[in-house]
Amino acid sequence: MKMDSVISLVVLSALLQLVVPQAPPVTSFRAxxxxxxxxxxxxxxxxxxxxxxxxxxxxxxxxxxxxxxxxxxxxxxxxxxxxxxxxxxxxxxxxxxxxxxxxxxxxxxxxxxxxxxxxGGWAILQAPPHPGLVGGTVKVTCRVRQSPQLHEVILYKNGIEVMRQEGPNPHFYLTNLTMEDKGMYSCRASWDSNRYTHSVISVDTPVQVLELLSQPVLEIVTNNVLIPSNMMKLICHHQYNAPPPAPPIHYYFYRNNDRLGVATSENHDLVKQTPGHYSCKVRVPELGLVRWSEPKTFGQVKGPPMMMPPMLHHRDPPPLARPNSSPDLSLPPAAEPTAQRPSTHRSTAASAFIQPTEVSTQSSGPLLKPSQPVPNTLLSTAQSLDQTAFTETANTPENSGDMFEDSGDMSGESGDLSGEYGDV
Structure with missing residues (x-):
């Protein structure tokens, strides 16, 4: 009886394979x-x-x-x-x-x-497809249909004029980028033709800016079968957007502001399960970048979370340049920004071909009047690099301490790390 049951199952399985077609294999390649x-x-x-x-x-x-x-x-x-x-x-x-x-x-x-x-309009603001980096430079170009000889180009951010330049040059350089420079940009271009002044403005184009080193977030992992029962894993999550070859990162872990172990090149560490306020620090010595995580509490701890030590809060990252590197002085100087709001006439994606506006040159006044300059918020690259050199040598407790610590920690890092608990 058992043999008959086995034979029946084998026959049924073969019949199912004949009736139900097998799905073709799908490759894991992504186009x-x-x-x-x-x-x-x-x-x-x-x-x-x-x-x-x-x-x-x-x-x-x-x-x-x-x-x-x-x-x-x-x-x-x-x-x-x-x-x-x-x-x-x-x-x-x-x-x-x-x-x-x-x-x-x-x-x-x-x-x-x-x-x-x-x-379908007359002007396009071309921006790089990839985000700019804090401290770097982004080039945007005001491109006009049929490439006429321009006599003035204006750049707007979120509808507010930020740069203006005379002449045919359609390029603008946003130097020493900060997170405040991201936004929606547009441009207005003007030129003369047949005794008329033509003026067109583009639709908005996004300009994205990323930090070189984001503020880290500390994760504490305890419920993992690969972690010993009396241990926990500290993981320091962050984004590092420096272009290759990116300088190395040093990681530090702290409990109640006391450092745990030595500096490491890994973003995680195994420590004993001890109640306290934990945090991590990410440091790129070659770029002068230091960022701290917010403190995270583990276990029953009396009192509020401890703040980071004085003078150890993260500072704004410097420009993307090696210390003592010479600035790129080939970039054109940025024009003084103004506070004039642009006209509502924009190049839109209409189905009909949009003609530029025409203003007779015999009119009583110019088409675009220069507005009063306001303090320039776009620092020059040279100024930024000078500030970086000063910041690198600032005698804050964090910098002086870390430089001293790294001289011992990282020189013997291969030996120190080999004695850790290992990756989990």
Whole structure:
């Protein structure tokens, strides 16, 4: 009887495999789409070329699928050309790899999107696709349809004028970036043609700014099977956005403002489960950056959380430059910002081709009157680097102490770290 039951199960399993088709395997590769010509924001009538890549080390032969939003496009090649784009052609574009095998078609994971905006107006403010870094420089360009000879260009942030320059130069440099520099930017351009002054303004374009080193957040982990019962793991989470090759980071862990162990190159440490107020410090000596986490309480502790030691609160990070490095003096000086609010006339993504406004040069006054300058909030790169050199040598207890500590801790770090409890 048992043998009959086993034979029945085997036959039933074989029948199920014949009736139910097996799902074709799906590769773990993710397609990558990139822009090889054109810009993320173009005028109507211009073209953009995209490329789809598959990170396949085996060099397999792939076909390609293209999508705008959820709609599949007819193109199937490695390259996608958005030819003489109309406003309706803009959107988020994706690609996906597919290849034929003996088990059916295998698809890659769909790529992350790349967005193309098609502007029907006369002016576009072009900003870098990647965020700027605190202390660095971002270049933005006021681009005008048909590239006329400009005589004045104005840059606005959140609707307020921040820079103005005479002449045909359409480029602006936001130097010594701070977190306050992020926002929505637009530009106004003016030029003369056929005895008339034309003036157009772009739509808003976002400019993003990231800190080189974000404020860390301390995590205390106790309920993990890999951690001994009487121990807990301290993890110092943060973002480090320095471009490669990024200088090394030193981590410090504290209980009740007393340092636990030595400086380490790992963002975690194992310590005994002891009640107290814990915090971590992240330090990049080569860039002069120091950031502290907020204190976190573990166990039953009397009294309020302890504050960080005096003079040890994190300071604003200096510009992205090595100490004693020479500033880049090739950048043009920033114009004095003004407080004039721009006109509401903007270049919009209308379906019709928008003509620039025309003002006769015989009018009683100029089209754009310079407004009164206000104190400049965009420091020059040279000033910033001078301040950095001063900050690096400031005799605060934190700096003097850490420099002394690192001379001993990090020199023997390989030996000290090998004696730790290890990664968990």
């Amino acid at each position: 990558v789409v990139e822009r090889v010509s054109g810009d993320s924001r173009v005028f109507s009538g211009e073209s953009v070329r995209l490329k789809c890549s598959i990170p396949d080390d085996h060099k397999s032969t792939w076909s390609y699928l293209w999508f705008r939003g959820s709609k599949q496009l007819p193109q199937t090649g490695e390259y996608f050309l958005l030819w003489k784009a109309h406003i309706r052609d803009g959107g988020k574009f994706y690609c996906q790899g597919v290849r034929d095998t003996v088990v059916g078609n295998i698809h890659t994971i769909q790529s992350l999107p790349i967005e193309i905006n098609v502007d």
